Amino acid sequence: MTMQANTIGSDTITTLMQRRSIRKFKPDPIDEGIVKQLEMAAQQAPSSEYLNDWSAVRITDPGLKDTLAAIAKQPYVAQVPLLYVFVSDESRNIAIIHNKGVDTSSSEFTLTASYRFAQAQNDTVLALSAMETAANALGLGCVILGSLLNDIDGLIDLLKLPKYTYPVLGLAIGKPDQSPMLKPRMPRSAQFFENAYPAGTGEMLADLKDFDQRVHEYYDLRDSDRPVDAYSDQTASKAVDQHVLQKAIGPAAARQGFRLDR
Numbered sequence: 659m660t661m662q663a664n665t666i667g668s669d670t671i672t673t674l675m676q677r678r679s680i681r682k683f684k685p686d687p688i689d690e691g692i693v694k695q696l697e698m699a700a701q702q703a704p705s706s707e708y709l710n711d712w713s714a715v716r717i718t719d720p721g722l723k724d725t726l727a728a729i730a731k732q733p734y735v736a737q738v739p740l741l742y743v744f745v746s747d748e749s750r751n752i753a754i755i756h757n758k759g760v761d762t763s764s765s766e767f768t769l770t771a772s773y774r775f776a777q778a779q780n781d782t783v784l785a786l787s788a789m790e791t792a793a794n795a796l797g798l799g800c801v802i803l804g805s806l807l808n809d810i811d812g813l814i815d816l817l818k819l820p821k822y823t824y825p826v827l828g829l830a831i832g833k834p835d836q837s838p839m840l841k842p843r844m845p846r847s848a849q850f851f852e853n854a855y856p857a858g859t860g861e862m863l864a865d866l867k868d869f870d871q872r873v874h875e876y877y878d879l880r881d882s883d884r885p886v887d888a889y890s891d892q893t894a895s896k897a898v899d900q901h902v903l904q905k906a907i908g909p910a911a912a913r914q915g916f917r918l919d920r
Protein backbone atom coordinates (compact mmCIF):
# COMPACT_ATOMS: atom_id res chain seq x y z
CA MET A 659 0.00 0.00 0.00
CA THR A 660 1.43 3.40 -0.93
CA MET A 661 1.02 6.68 0.95
CA GLN A 662 -2.51 7.93 0.27
CA ALA A 663 -2.71 11.12 -1.76
CA ASN A 664 -4.34 13.97 0.08
CA THR A 665 -7.82 13.99 -1.42
CA ILE A 666 -9.53 16.36 0.99
CA GLY A 667 -8.55 19.96 0.42
CA SER A 668 -7.30 21.87 3.45
CA ASP A 669 -4.11 23.85 3.93
CA THR A 670 -3.75 22.34 7.41
CA ILE A 671 -4.04 18.78 6.12
CA THR A 672 -1.58 19.51 3.32
CA THR A 673 0.86 20.85 5.91
CA LEU A 674 0.43 17.72 8.05
CA MET A 675 0.73 15.32 5.09
CA GLN A 676 3.89 17.03 3.85
CA ARG A 677 5.64 17.15 7.20
CA ARG A 678 9.02 15.53 7.56
CA SER A 679 12.01 16.15 9.78
CA ILE A 680 14.50 18.74 8.53
CA ARG A 681 18.09 18.43 9.72
CA LYS A 682 19.83 21.09 7.60
CA PHE A 683 18.89 24.73 7.95
CA LYS A 684 19.74 28.01 6.21
CA PRO A 685 21.49 30.39 8.61
CA ASP A 686 18.79 33.09 8.19
CA PRO A 687 17.44 34.27 11.54
CA ILE A 688 13.72 33.87 12.18
CA ASP A 689 11.76 37.11 12.38
CA GLU A 690 10.64 37.91 15.95
CA GLY A 691 7.05 38.38 14.75
CA ILE A 692 7.10 34.79 13.54
CA VAL A 693 8.68 33.62 16.79
CA LYS A 694 5.86 35.28 18.71
CA GLN A 695 3.27 33.58 16.49
CA LEU A 696 4.92 30.17 16.94
CA GLU A 697 5.01 30.61 20.72
CA MET A 698 1.36 31.64 20.81
CA ALA A 699 0.37 28.64 18.66
CA ALA A 700 2.15 26.37 21.17
CA GLN A 701 0.31 28.06 24.05
CA GLN A 702 -3.04 27.43 22.36
CA ALA A 703 -2.52 23.64 22.47
CA PRO A 704 -4.91 21.65 24.68
CA SER A 705 -3.95 21.22 28.32
CA SER A 706 -5.06 18.36 30.55
CA GLU A 707 -7.15 19.75 33.45
CA TYR A 708 -6.01 23.16 32.17
CA LEU A 709 -2.89 22.81 34.32
CA ASN A 710 -0.71 24.41 31.63
CA ASP A 711 2.13 22.39 33.11
CA TRP A 712 4.85 22.99 30.56
CA SER A 713 7.36 25.70 29.69
CA ALA A 714 9.90 26.12 26.93
CA VAL A 715 13.42 27.52 27.16
CA ARG A 716 14.56 29.29 24.00
CA ILE A 717 18.28 28.83 23.44
CA THR A 718 19.97 31.89 21.93
CA ASP A 719 23.43 31.68 23.56
CA PRO A 720 25.83 30.29 20.87
CA GLY A 721 28.01 28.61 23.52
CA LEU A 722 24.99 26.85 24.98
CA LYS A 723 23.91 25.76 21.48
CA ASP A 724 27.39 24.26 20.99
CA THR A 725 27.07 22.31 24.23
CA LEU A 726 23.59 21.07 23.37
CA ALA A 727 24.82 19.99 19.92
CA ALA A 728 27.54 17.97 21.65
CA ILE A 729 25.02 16.35 24.02
CA ALA A 730 22.74 15.54 21.07
CA LYS A 731 25.68 14.29 19.00
CA GLN A 732 24.13 16.28 16.15
CA PRO A 733 26.55 19.06 15.09
CA TYR A 734 23.99 21.06 13.05
CA VAL A 735 22.13 21.83 16.29
CA ALA A 736 24.85 24.42 17.03
CA GLN A 737 23.72 26.47 14.01
CA VAL A 738 19.96 26.08 14.29
CA PRO A 739 18.33 29.53 13.98
CA LEU A 740 15.55 28.84 16.49
CA LEU A 741 15.97 26.26 19.23
CA TYR A 742 13.76 25.39 22.18
CA VAL A 743 13.88 22.88 24.96
CA PHE A 744 10.36 21.99 26.08
CA VAL A 745 10.03 21.20 29.76
CA SER A 746 7.31 19.61 31.87
CA ASP A 747 6.65 22.14 34.57
CA GLU A 748 4.87 21.79 37.90
CA SER A 749 7.20 24.37 39.47
CA ARG A 750 4.94 27.28 38.48
CA ASN A 751 1.82 25.47 39.70
CA ILE A 752 3.48 24.59 43.00
CA ALA A 753 4.44 28.25 43.50
CA ILE A 754 0.80 29.17 42.85
CA ILE A 755 -0.59 26.64 45.29
CA HIS A 756 1.99 27.56 47.95
CA ASN A 757 0.57 31.05 47.70
CA LYS A 758 -2.86 29.56 48.32
CA GLY A 759 -1.61 27.80 51.45
CA VAL A 760 -1.92 24.21 50.16
CA ASP A 761 0.15 21.73 52.18
CA THR A 762 2.59 20.11 49.76
CA SER A 763 3.84 17.66 52.39
CA SER A 764 0.44 15.99 52.75
CA SER A 765 -0.08 12.51 51.30
CA GLU A 766 -2.94 13.90 49.19
CA PHE A 767 -0.62 16.30 47.39
CA THR A 768 -0.50 15.15 43.76
CA LEU A 769 1.39 17.65 41.61
CA THR A 770 4.52 15.49 41.84
CA ALA A 771 2.78 12.10 41.41
CA SER A 772 3.42 9.82 38.45
CA TYR A 773 0.07 10.58 36.79
CA ARG A 774 0.85 14.32 36.95
CA PHE A 775 4.28 13.62 35.49
CA ALA A 776 2.69 11.79 32.53
CA GLN A 777 0.02 14.47 32.25
CA ALA A 778 2.65 17.21 32.11
CA GLN A 779 4.60 15.30 29.46
CA ASN A 780 1.42 14.99 27.40
CA ASP A 781 0.81 18.74 27.59
CA THR A 782 4.45 19.45 26.78
CA VAL A 783 4.45 17.28 23.67
CA LEU A 784 1.13 18.69 22.46
CA ALA A 785 2.51 22.23 22.77
CA LEU A 786 5.70 21.28 20.94
CA SER A 787 3.71 19.58 18.22
CA ALA A 788 1.52 22.66 17.77
CA MET A 789 4.64 24.78 17.37
CA GLU A 790 6.05 22.32 14.84
CA THR A 791 2.85 22.39 12.77
CA ALA A 792 2.69 26.19 12.93
CA ALA A 793 6.32 26.41 11.78
CA ASN A 794 5.68 23.94 8.95
CA ALA A 795 2.61 25.93 7.89
CA LEU A 796 4.85 28.99 7.51
CA GLY A 797 7.31 27.07 5.29
CA LEU A 798 9.83 26.50 8.07
CA GLY A 799 11.39 23.12 8.81
CA CYS A 800 11.77 21.38 12.16
CA VAL A 801 13.30 18.43 13.89
CA ILE A 802 12.41 17.16 17.35
CA LEU A 803 15.45 16.43 19.50
CA GLY A 804 15.06 13.54 21.91
CA SER A 805 18.83 13.27 21.68
CA LEU A 806 19.16 16.15 24.18
CA LEU A 807 18.21 13.53 26.76
CA ASN A 808 21.54 11.77 26.15
CA ASP A 809 22.56 13.71 29.28
CA ILE A 810 19.44 14.49 31.30
CA ASP A 811 21.33 15.66 34.39
CA GLY A 812 23.63 17.82 32.28
CA LEU A 813 20.64 19.38 30.54
CA ILE A 814 18.94 20.11 33.87
CA ASP A 815 22.13 21.81 35.12
CA LEU A 816 22.77 23.79 31.91
CA LEU A 817 19.24 25.20 31.76
CA LYS A 818 19.12 25.68 35.55
CA LEU A 819 15.85 23.76 35.65
CA PRO A 820 14.33 24.08 39.12
CA LYS A 821 12.71 21.29 41.12
CA TYR A 822 9.40 20.06 39.75
CA THR A 823 10.46 20.64 36.15
CA TYR A 824 11.71 17.99 33.75
CA PRO A 825 13.20 18.33 30.25
CA VAL A 826 11.14 16.51 27.62
CA LEU A 827 12.31 17.34 24.08
CA GLY A 828 14.12 19.90 21.99
CA LEU A 829 12.66 21.51 18.89
CA ALA A 830 14.93 22.92 16.20
CA ILE A 831 13.36 25.29 13.67
CA GLY A 832 14.72 27.09 10.63
CA LYS A 833 14.41 27.64 6.91
CA PRO A 834 14.97 24.22 5.30
CA ASP A 835 18.19 23.74 3.36
CA GLN A 836 17.25 20.23 2.24
CA SER A 837 14.21 18.55 0.82
CA PRO A 838 14.11 14.98 2.12
CA MET A 839 11.64 12.42 0.84
CA LEU A 840 8.61 11.77 2.98
CA LYS A 841 9.44 8.85 5.22
CA PRO A 842 7.01 5.97 4.62
CA ARG A 843 4.31 5.25 7.14
CA MET A 844 2.85 1.84 7.81
CA PRO A 845 -0.48 0.82 6.29
CA ARG A 846 -3.40 2.18 8.28
CA SER A 847 -4.66 -1.39 8.82
CA ALA A 848 -1.62 -2.09 11.00
CA GLN A 849 -2.12 0.99 13.17
CA PHE A 850 -5.86 1.74 13.25
CA PHE A 851 -8.24 -0.86 14.68
CA GLU A 852 -11.94 -1.02 15.18
CA ASN A 853 -13.50 -1.37 18.62
CA ALA A 854 -10.76 -3.61 20.01
CA TYR A 855 -7.16 -4.52 19.51
CA PRO A 856 -6.84 -7.45 17.04
CA ALA A 857 -6.50 -10.85 18.69
CA GLY A 858 -3.53 -12.08 16.68
CA THR A 859 -0.56 -10.31 15.16
CA GLY A 860 -0.29 -12.55 12.05
CA GLU A 861 -2.39 -10.32 9.79
CA MET A 862 -0.62 -7.22 11.07
CA LEU A 863 2.80 -8.69 10.30
CA ALA A 864 1.62 -9.69 6.80
CA ASP A 865 0.36 -6.11 6.24
CA LEU A 866 3.80 -4.78 7.18
CA LYS A 867 5.75 -6.72 4.51
CA ASP A 868 5.35 -4.18 1.71
CA PHE A 869 5.96 -1.36 4.18
CA ASP A 870 9.22 -3.00 5.25
CA GLN A 871 10.37 -2.96 1.64
CA ARG A 872 9.39 0.70 1.16
CA VAL A 873 11.33 1.70 4.28
CA HIS A 874 14.33 -0.19 2.95
CA GLU A 875 14.09 1.77 -0.33
CA TYR A 876 13.69 5.12 1.46
CA TYR A 877 16.59 7.45 0.78
CA ASP A 878 17.70 8.99 4.06
CA LEU A 879 19.60 12.28 3.68
CA ARG A 880 21.10 11.79 7.14
CA ASP A 881 23.37 9.08 5.79
CA SER A 882 22.92 8.75 2.06
CA ASP A 883 25.78 6.25 1.78
CA ARG A 884 24.11 3.72 4.01
CA PRO A 885 20.99 1.81 2.95
CA VAL A 886 18.15 2.18 5.41
CA ASP A 887 17.26 -1.01 7.26
CA ALA A 888 13.78 -2.41 6.82
CA TYR A 889 11.39 -1.26 9.55
CA SER A 890 11.32 -4.67 11.24
CA ASP A 891 15.12 -4.76 11.42
CA GLN A 892 15.28 -1.22 12.81
CA THR A 893 12.69 -2.06 15.44
CA ALA A 894 14.44 -5.28 16.42
CA SER A 895 17.77 -3.46 16.86
CA LYS A 896 16.12 -0.80 19.06
CA ALA A 897 14.79 -3.50 21.37
CA VAL A 898 18.33 -4.09 22.60
CA ASP A 899 19.57 -0.47 22.46
CA GLN A 900 21.77 0.26 25.49
CA HIS A 901 21.45 4.04 24.98
CA VAL A 902 17.84 3.81 26.06
CA LEU A 903 18.85 2.24 29.37
CA GLN A 904 21.31 5.09 29.91
CA LYS A 905 18.44 7.56 29.47
CA ALA A 906 16.38 6.06 32.32
CA ILE A 907 14.18 8.82 33.65
CA GLY A 908 13.66 7.54 37.21
CA PRO A 909 16.74 9.02 38.95
CA ALA A 910 16.55 12.41 37.23
CA ALA A 911 12.80 12.62 37.86
CA ALA A 912 13.41 11.89 41.56
CA ARG A 913 16.13 14.55 41.65
CA GLN A 914 13.58 17.02 40.25
CA GLY A 915 11.12 16.19 43.03
CA PHE A 916 8.74 13.85 41.19
CA ARG A 917 7.56 10.65 42.88
CA LEU A 918 6.98 8.15 40.12
CA ASP A 919 6.15 5.39 42.63
CA ARG A 920 2.76 6.93 43.44
Ligand SMILES: Cc1cc2nc3c(=O)[nH]c(=O)nc-3n(C[C@H](O)[C@H](O)[C@H](O)COP(=O)(O)O)c2cc1C
Pocket residue numbers: 677678679680681732801802803804805806827840841
Ligand atom coordinates in the same frame (compact mmCIF):
# COMPACT_ATOMS: atom_id res chain seq x y z
C1 LIG B 1 10.02 12.17 20.49
C2 LIG B 1 10.88 12.28 19.27
C3 LIG B 1 12.25 12.43 19.40
C4 LIG B 1 13.07 12.56 18.27
N1 LIG B 1 14.39 12.77 18.43
C5 LIG B 1 15.17 12.94 17.34
C6 LIG B 1 16.54 13.23 17.49
O1 LIG B 1 17.06 13.32 18.59
N2 LIG B 1 17.29 13.42 16.38
C7 LIG B 1 16.75 13.34 15.13
O2 LIG B 1 17.49 13.53 14.16
N3 LIG B 1 15.44 13.08 14.94
C8 LIG B 1 14.64 12.89 16.02
N4 LIG B 1 13.30 12.65 15.87
C9 LIG B 1 12.72 12.59 14.51
C10 LIG B 1 12.40 11.16 14.10
O3 LIG B 1 13.59 10.47 13.80
C11 LIG B 1 11.47 11.24 12.88
O4 LIG B 1 10.29 11.91 13.21
C12 LIG B 1 11.12 9.86 12.33
O5 LIG B 1 12.26 9.19 11.88
C13 LIG B 1 10.14 9.98 11.18
O6 LIG B 1 10.69 10.77 10.15
P1 LIG B 1 9.96 12.09 9.65
O7 LIG B 1 9.80 13.01 10.83
O8 LIG B 1 10.88 12.68 8.62
O9 LIG B 1 8.64 11.68 9.10
C14 LIG B 1 12.48 12.52 16.98
C15 LIG B 1 11.08 12.37 16.86
C16 LIG B 1 10.30 12.26 17.99
C17 LIG B 1 8.82 12.10 17.83
